[in-house]
Amino acid sequence: MSTDTSPSTADTPTTPAGKAADYLDQRTSVGGAVKEFARKVFPDHWSFMLGEMALFSFVVLLLTGVFLTMFFDPSMALIEYHGAGPEAMQGQLMSVAFASTLDLSFEVRGGLLMRQIHHWAALVFMASIVVHMMRVFFTGAFRKPREINWLVGTVLMILGLAAGFSGYSLPDDVLSGNGLRITDGVVKSLPVIGSYLSYFIFGGEFPGEHIIPRLFTVHILLVPALILALIGVHLFLMVLHKHTQYPGGGRTHKNVVGYPLFPVYIAKMGGNFFIVFGILALMGATMSINNVWNYGPYDPSPVGAGAQPDWYMLFLEGSLRLMPGAGTEWVIFGYTLPLNVLIPAVVVPGLLFTFLFVYPFLEARVTGDKREHHVLDRPRNVPVRTGLGVAFLTAFIILALAGSNDLIATHFGMSINQITWAFRILFFVGPVLGFWITKRICLGLQRKDRELVLHGHETGRIVRFANGEYIEVHRPLDEQERWLRVNYDAYKPLEIEPATDARGVKRPGYKKDKRWQKLSRFFYEDRVEPVTPAELAAAHSHGEHDEIESAQHSPELVSGAENAEREH
Amino acid sequence: MSDNQNTPGQDVAARDTAAHPERFEDPGVPAHRSRLTDVDPQAAKRNERLIALIFGISCVGAIASVVVYFAVRPDGTTAGTRLSTALLGVTMAISLLGIGIAAIHWAKSLMSDHEHVDERHTLASSPEVRQVAVQHLADGVEDSGIARRGVLKGAAVSALALFPLTFAVPLISSVGGDWNVSKFRHTLWERNKRLAYDPTGRPIRAADLTVGSAAHVIPEASQEEMQSHEWITEKAKAVVLLVRLNPEDLRSDQSPEGETWSYDGIVAYSKICTHVGCPVALYEQQTHHLLCPCHQSTFDMADGAKVVFGPANRPLPQLPITVDDEGYLVAQDDFAEPIGPSYWERLK
Numbered sequence: 001m002s003t004d005t006s007p008s009t010a011d012t013p014t015t016p017a018g019k020a021a022d023y024l025d026q027r028t029s030v031g032g033a034v035k036e037f038a039r040k041v042f043p044d045h046w047s048f049m050l051g052e053m054a055l056f057s058f059v060v061l062l063l064t065g066v067f068l069t070m071f072f073d074p075s076m077a078l079i080e081y082h083g084a085g086p087e088a089m090q091g092q093l094m095s096v097a098f099a100s101t102l103d104l105s106f107e108v109r110g111g112l113l114m115r116q117i118h119h120w121a122a123l124v125f126m127a128s129i130v131v132h133m134m135r136v137f138f139t140g141a142f143r144k145p146r147e148i149n150w151l152v153g154t155v156l157m158i159l160g161l162a163a164g165f166s167g168y169s170l171p172d173d174v175l176s177g178n179g180l181r182i183t184d185g186v187v188k189s190l191p192v193i194g195s196y197l198s199y200f201i202f203g204g205e206f207p208g209e210h211i212i213p214r215l216f217t218v219h220i221l222l223v224p225a226l227i228l229a230l231i232g233v234h235l236f237l238m239v240l241h242k243h244t245q246y247p248g249g250g251r252t253h254k255n256v257v258g259y260p261l262f263p264v265y266i267a268k269m270g271g272n273f274f275i276v277f278g279i280l281a282l283m284g285a286t287m288s289i290n291n292v293w294n295y296g297p298y299d300p301s302p303v304g305a306g307a308q309p310d311w312y313m314l315f316l317e318g319s320l321r322l323m324p325g326a327g328t329e330w331v332i333f334g335y336t337l338p339l340n341v342l343i344p345a346v347v348v349p350g351l352l353f354t355f356l357f358v359y360p361f362l363e364a365r366v367t368g369d370k371r372e373h374h375v376l377d378r379p380r381n382v383p384v385r386t387g388l389g390v391a392f393l394t395a396f397i398i399l400a401l402a403g404s405n406d407l408i409a410t411h412f413g414m415s416i417n418q419i420t421w422a423f424r425i426l427f428f429v430g431p432v433l434g435f436w437i438t439k440r441i442c443l444g445l446q447r448k449d450r451e452l453v454l455h456g457h458e459t460g461r462i463v464r465f466a467n468g469e470y471i472e473v474h475r476p477l478d479e480q481e482r483w484l485r486v487n488y489d490a491y492k493p494l495e496i497e498p499a500t501d502a503r504g505v506k507r508p509g510y511k512k513d514k515r516w517q518k519l520s521r522f523f524y525e526d527r528v529e530p531v532t533p534a535e536l537a538a539a540h541s542h543g544e545h546d547e548i549e550s551a552q553h554s555p556e557l558v559s560g561a562e563n564a565e566r567e568h
Numbered sequence: 569m570s571d572n573q574n575t576p577g578q579d580v581a582a583r584d585t586a587a588h589p590e591r592f593e594d595p596g597v598p599a600h601r602s603r604l605t606d607v608d609p610q611a612a613k614r615n616e617r618l619i620a621l622i623f624g625i626s627c628v629g630a631i632a633s634v635v636v637y638f639a640v641r642p643d644g645t646t647a648g649t650r651l652s653t654a655l656l657g658v659t660m661a662i663s664l665l666g667i668g669i670a671a672i673h674w675a676k677s678l679m680s681d682h683e684h685v686d687e688r689h690t691l692a693s694s695p696e697v698r699q700v701a702v703q704h705l706a707d708g709v710e711d712s713g714i715a716r717r718g719v720l721k722g723a724a725v726s727a728l729a730l731f732p733l734t735f736a737v738p739l740i741s742s743v744g745g746d747w748n749v750s751k752f753r754h755t756l757w758e759r760n761k762r763l764a765y766d767p768t769g770r771p772i773r774a775a776d777l778t779v780g781s782a783a784h785v786i787p788e789a790s791q792e793e794m795q796s797h798e799w800i801t802e803k804a805k806a807v808v809l810l811v812r813l814n815p816e817d818l819r820s821d822q823s824p825e826g827e828t829w830s831y832d833g834i835v836a837y838s839k840i841c842t843h844v845g846c847p848v849a850l851y852e853q854q855t856h857h858l859l860c861p862c863h864q865s866t867f868d869m870a871d872g873a874k875v876v877f878g879p880a881n882r883p884l885p886q887l888p889i890t891v892d893d894e895g896y897l898v899a900q901d902d903f904a905e906p907i908g909p910s911y912w913e914r915l916k
Contacts, residue, residue: 078797106642106646109637109652109656112649178862181804186844188911199747206804206845207801250595256685258684264680271667271674272672274664282657285654299767300807301847302849307862317862322879325865329910334916341910344879420878531592532591532592
């Protein structure tokens with residue numbers, strides 16, 4: 001009820017910073033945000049910076065990209081080149097896009113550096129996204145409540161592919177032009193809409209005179225805007241959920257243990273940005289990439305041998321190369337269905353991406369776990385997930401290698417036909433082997449953990465007793481070491497209601513439940529249970545020097561058939 | 569030795585269950601361990617000086633970058649550009665890495681490394697909040713009257729569903745050019761069109777081709793014609809690979825009964841792969857095989873360009889050729905089928 005016009009009389013700021021903060025806070029209530037976020041705790045682990053690397057290389061892409069747009073001219077007008085570029089390019093007929101790429105490399109000082117940093121940053125961007133996704137997948141960070149953020153991240157990865165592809169096609173050189181031509185061939189293979197989609201993209205027949213300006217708009221406006229928006233969502237959800245943490249003493253699903261944002265993470269993340277940028281600058285300075293003047297301007301006739309797309313596109317290229325052509329082009333009622341293109345270029349990547357999109361929901365369903373998970377899994381503790389991840393990567397890597405089969409052939413003097421056949425077989429066998437071996441390694445590591453918890457570390461110290469008996473002394477684990485190895489859930493396969501109710505009436509939905517149970521068995525039939533305190537006590541109660549015998553009858557691997565009995 | 573040496577572990581466990589909890593207990597956050605810089609002021613001082621030095625190196629890098637920019641002018645050669653690029657990039661990297669390394673070392677060695685613990689909160693809203701939210705929505709629906717004004721609802725939905733057409737129709741009708749996809753069927757080749765070398769456009773005389781030679785071929789055109797987008801687009805369909813084989817080696821071609829599409833061992837096939845459209849450019853003289861460098865489809869030029877390996881399904885279409893009065897190679901006609909990759913209505 002006073003006439004005082006200042007909102008708070010209690011502590012009027014006196015310092016300039018205080019006054020500025022007061023000014024800002026009265027208009028934006030920034031104080032609340034600072035209170036909330038300045039000391040927000042982030043857990044610490046080297047693998048948490050993989051996502052940061054993706055973010056920071058994207059920032060580098062934006063910075064260098066702005067530089068490049070100042071000088072790049074995305075026009076397909078044809079000119080005869082006379083400029084600062086290499087001798088071989090003089091007098092050639094080329095598009096303005098290609099000519100301006102030469103000029104920004106040779107005439108603009110620092111232009112080539114920016115171009116090379118930009119290209120390397122794109123490769124590192126995709127690489128860090130992929131490795132970040134691997135970290136998230138193998139540690140189970142996609143589990144509730146982060147399923148939606150996993151989807152956002154997967155879409156970001158696909159947008160990254162689109163950004164990269166639209167970007168490296170812009171110089172309008174022979175290499176990327178043939179890449180566009182392959183794209184055109186793939187698009188045309190689509191049933192019903194293929195030809196029209198090709199016209200939609202190229203504004204008429206390939207290559208026409210519209211594709212470079214269109215790709216430019218896609219590359220500098222459409223895709224980056226989407227990426228930025230989704231990065232916003234991705235980070236917002238990350239802050240909302242609070243970061244996951246690796247298992248360890250004091251780390252629970254209800255807390256987050258780590259260091260405060262200000263100052264520790266401001267320094268670490270800011271420092272990481274400069275290190276990512278610095279390394280990309282070093283790469284751009286010393287490693288030349290995509291020297292388009294060696295390929296020449298786009299001409300539909302020539303093609304380079306040993307030509308590879310950027311690495312993240314290799315799996316598609318390899319998939320196209322592996323597919324046998326004989327008998328795979330079908331004609332149905334006079335309409336052509338080129339399965340030799342559709343399967344490798346649409347179905348295979350479609351399956352790979354579908355796996356990524358549905359996996360979190362699939363795993364949640366077969367696990368039957370509806371709790372929030374904030375403590376990460378050690379990959380060994382979820383053997384089937386880890387195995388599936390390795391199988392996925394195996395398929396991806398085999399396809400990428402197949403995309404370089406010509407280079408493998410020339411470098412190692414091998415027959416390209418044999419290499420192709422080997423990859424065709426490996427594409428089917430490799431993932432199965434990868435899955436099986438990984439699952440076995442995981443189970444082995446879990447048993448090793450049990451062994452360690454029950455019997456401690458080997459010390460190499462041999463003791464002889466008075467009666468002549470020798471034993472090796474084992475050192476028990478301290479409680480932190482032990483906690484890491486016993487603190488996990490060994491899920492059991494789903495248990496479902498019986499097929500008929502008490503009065504013998506068939507239950508609807510039983511068959512569906514049965515199918516889920518089957519899948520659940522695939523996931524959790526083989527499992528290694530964590531050591532319980534009782535088991536540890538039992539192991540110790542055998543006396544101080546019979547560790548080895550007790551190892552033989554510890555209930556280690558529980559396999560499906562014995563489950564029920566074991567529960568009693 | 570204890571008596572129960574041979575008793576299975578489970579039994580022991582079962583007997584002891586009462587005494588032992590089901591799971592181990594969380595031992596809590598491990599005890600904090602001090603770093604050298606926490607306990608030794610001299611070490612802290614040393615690190616402080618080191619960090620300052622690294623920041624200093626970063627400053628030097630930034631200044632050096634500007635100096636290099638003005639001092640090292642590219643001399644117009646590729647090597648000169650490379651030198652300028654390398655020096656600008658390395659100095660830039662020094663300036664950036666200096667900041668990064670110094671900041672992280674500062675965080676790791678001097679900033680407090682005492683771990684903090686924040687509580688997490690359940691993400692789901694409380695039942696009270698949900699109830700209010702649902703009530704708000706119900707009130708909104710009630711206020712709008714959408715539930716009891718069916719006509720209005722239908723009209724609004726219709727308007728919203730239709731308005732994108734105002735944007736989509738103009739865009740889609742123009743974005744594909746004339747949308748005439750039958751252009752795939754035709755190329756520049758026609759009766760008596762001369763075969764010419766790519767890229768010079770010089771016509772090819774049959775007598776100039778030695779046995780075993782191969783040539784990249786385009787339809788004859790003037791230099792002016794070649795300087796246009798129309799030409800590039802047509803060339804993308806019309807390019808041909810021509811090979812002169814020993815007539816005995818030519819086992820078959822694609823000529824129908826009663827016609828001859830090759831001339832004295834010279835065969836011409838579309839250079840556009842029937843897989844996804846790469847130019848098929850690698851000819852192996854010994855085996856008469858033509859290899860696509862993109863996906864390794866291999867075609868036998870001595871046997872009707874049949875596929876012998878790889879992802880392509882169909883032979884390369886043959887260009888029927890002959891010679892004119894002056895001895896130049898000419899086309900008899902356009903290709904008999906659409907060239908290049910397969911598409912839905914290809915055979916229609």
